[in-house]
Structures are given as structure tokens and as C-alpha cells.
Amino acid sequence: MNEFILDLITARGWSIRHLGELTGISYSGIRDYLKGLPQRLSKDRLSRVLDLLELDMEGGxxxxxxxxxxxxxxxxxxxxxxxxxxxxxERHSKPDTDTNASPKTxxxxxxxxxxxxxxxxxxxxxxxxxxxxxxxxxxxxxxxxxASQVKKIPNFHDQNDxxxxxxxxxxxxxxxxxxxxxxxxxxxxxxxxxxxxxxxxxxxxxxxxxxxxxxxxxxxxxxxxxxxxxxYFWAAAQTMQQEPVSWTWEMVLQRLKHRYIRPEEAAKILKLK
Structure with missing residues (x-):
């Protein structure tokens, strides 16, 4: 369970400290639990973590x-x-015991x-x-x-990102x-x-x-x-990045029709009276 929770907060960009602040649990307690020491969190504290992440009692x-x-x-x-x-x-998949079953796609x-x-x-x-x-x-x-800015050098960014x-x-x-x-x-x-x-x-x-x-x-x-x-404008947009495209009123109208279901929506966005 601890590895699953660690992966879940990592995917969401949460730090262990942030999880502790949201649950009111000490940083060291959550850190030790996620690092493989289950005894560091009581049942009540672990329940707070599961509730926050909307996980079941088994941590899934x-x-x-x-x-x-x-x-x-x-x-x-x-x-x-x-x-x-x-x-x-893997948790929700049942093992296939039927040797005659066709292989799964x-x-x-x-x-x-x-x-x-x-x-x-x-x-x-x-x-x-x-x-x-x-x-x-x-x-x-x-x-x-x-983009990450290089410290102590104003207005200068890392070339890689x-x-x-x-x-x-x-x-x-x-x-x-x-x-x-x-x-x-x-x-x-x-x-x-x-x-x-x-x-x-x-x-x-x-x-x-x-x-x-x-x-x-x-x-x-x-x-x-x-x-x-x-x-339909995806390919056109990629083309525009390579070379300018001359817009026509027909193209603009088609773009509006594609994005908005009702003309009232488009009129509101364009602030038409």
C-alpha cells in the first residue's frame, strides 16, 4: 500500500510534506510509512490519508x-x-485458470x-x-x-527547457x-x-x-x-507553424461552428450586441 500511495502523490506532483499538511500528520510519520515502516502510522492516521486520496481501506x-x-x-x-x-x-484482474480460454488481447x-x-x-x-x-x-x-529559471541570473533560462x-x-x-x-x-x-x-x-x-x-x-x-x-483544424494548425496561412471569412466561420454548438455562445464570446 505504501508504494502505491507514494506513486500516486508523485504522479500528482505532491510532496510528502504537502500530504502531511493536508492530513495534519507529521512529515516524519508519513515519510517513514511511505519508505516501508507501516508501524509509523496508526490506523486512525492512515485512514486520514486514505480518505484524502479517496482510496479504499486496502489502499486502492x-x-x-x-x-x-x-x-x-x-x-x-x-x-x-x-x-x-x-x-x-493487477489488483482487479482475476487470474485465468481456464487453460482452454483464448488469449487476452x-x-x-x-x-x-x-x-x-x-x-x-x-x-x-x-x-x-x-x-x-x-x-x-x-x-x-x-x-x-x-520553464525553469537559473538561480541568481535574472531573465536567463536553462537552455534545455x-x-x-x-x-x-x-x-x-x-x-x-x-x-x-x-x-x-x-x-x-x-x-x-x-x-x-x-x-x-x-x-x-x-x-x-x-x-x-x-x-x-x-x-x-x-x-x-x-x-x-x-x-479538422489540427492539421491546419501544424501547417501554420511552418508557413503562414491566409484566413478567409469562411475559415473563421467554420472554426466558430466547430467550437461552439449554438451561435449564441459564439456571439457572447465575441461580445456581439
Whole structure:
């Protein structure tokens, strides 16, 4: 359990000290527990940790619970996320004792990923992904790594990470997370982006769910019933990065129609009277 919790907070970018502050438990107690000393946390204190992370009494993810995690696209955090997903899959998978059973496909023991389109974040065609497996729902909000400034040298950045726009066009790369595969009909690549297109109202609700409001699982399930659509401007946007494209009124109108379901929404955003 301790390794799972450590991977979970690592994936979310939490420090051990931050977990201690949120639960009111001493840093040393949580640190020692996560490092393999279970006796350092009483049953009551461990229960506080499990409740905060919305884990069951065995320290695992619960079914029919919506988890909302912010994860920075960084190698250490992606690796920790992958371990969390893999342990969850192994925990809920029953051993196959039928020797005559047909071999399982590679995707049967992986989380389905549904990209949620919208937001226009550079480098993130889908800033939100929904991960599904056996009634376990994980909503991930991806964050690009911030540029790190070199200490004591104002306005100077490390050459290795100062240009976030030099990251791969499609980020994160799903191939780096072995416990995930695209849900049927979904795709994110340099050539094509297909997912659930969110409205401006839905995007606004997602942005609030981590702070002021709780997004209901049933609400998200209803969103996922929307037919997947292709972002036809994805390829065009990549072309624009290479060479300027002359916009036409027809192109602008098509872009508005693609992003907003009702004309009233577009008129409000454009502040038309």
C-alpha cells in the first residue's frame, strides 16, 4: 500500500510534506510509512490519508468514483502514473485458470483513454483525458512543464527547457504510458486528432471542479455519450507553424461552428450586441 500511495502523490506532483499538511500528520510519520515502516502510522492516521486520496481501506482506487488529477508531463510523474494504473489493473484482474480460454488481447488489461478536446493549449490538443477501466474513472488534466529559471541570473533560462514550444507536437505521447490505449474511434497523432469536443460551458465546469465545485460522475458520463469528432483544424494548425496561412471569412466561420454548438455562445464570446 505504501508504494502505491507514494506513486500516486508523485504522479500528482505532491510532496510528502504537502500530504502531511493536508492530513495534519507529521512529515516524519508519513515519510517513514511511505519508505516501508507501516508501524509509523496508526490506523486512525492512515485512514486520514486514505480518505484524502479517496482510496479504499486496502489502499486502492474505488469503483464508481471520479478521480480528478492534475499531472505535469514529466518523465518521473508519467512513470509513477503508469505504475498506479498497472497496480490497479493487477489488483482487479482475476487470474485465468481456464487453460482452454483464448488469449487476452493487449488492450483488455489497459485503461481506455478518451481525449477531451478544447482549450487551445499549445502542445496539448486534448488538455483533459478520461481514463476508464472496470468502472474506475480518472479525469486527468495535463500540464506542460514550466520553464525553469537559473538561480541568481535574472531573465536567463536553462537552455534545455526554456522553450516549451519545442516539445513534441503531440503531448503527452501515449506510447510512454504502457497501461493506456486509445478508446475505439479515438486518436491523437501529428496527422489527426479525434475525441470528445467540449463546449465552452463544459470547459469552464472542468476548470472549476478542482477548486470550487465537484464534478459529478453522472455528469461526466453524459458528456462521454457525445459522438467523437475530428478536430479538422489540427492539421491546419501544424501547417501554420511552418508557413503562414491566409484566413478567409469562411475559415473563421467554420472554426466558430466547430467550437461552439449554438451561435449564441459564439456571439457572447465575441461580445456581439
Amino acid at each position: 482506487l474505488k469503483s464508481n468514483t471520479l478521480y480528478t488529477w492534475r499531472i505535469e508531463i514529466q518523465e518521473k510523474r508519467l512513470a509513477a502514473l503508469n505504475r498506479v494504473l498497472q497496480v490497479t489493473i 493487449n488492450t483488455q488489461n489497459k485503461f481506455e483513454a478518451i481525449p477531451l478536446l478544447g482549450g487551445d493549449t499549445d502542445g496539448l490538443p486534448a488538455p483533459y483525458w478520461m481514463l476508464l477501466w472496470k468502472e474506475i474513472y480518472i479525469l486527468i488534466q495535463w500540464r506542460l512543464p514550466a 526554456k522553450n516549451s514550444h519545442n516539445l513534441p507536437i503531440v503531448h503527452p505521447d501515449i506510447k510512454t504510458i504502457s497501461s493506456i490505449f486509445w478508446a475505439p474511434g479515438m486518436e491523437i497523432s501529428t496527422e489527426k486528432v479525434i475525441g470528445i469536443q467540449l463546449t465552452t460551458a463544459q470547459l469552464s465546469q472542468l476548470k472549476k471542479c478542482d477548486t470550487t465545485e465537484t464534478l459529478k460522475l453522472e455528469t461526466l458520463k453524459a458528456w462521454l455519450q457525445t459522438k467523437p469528432s475530428e478536430d
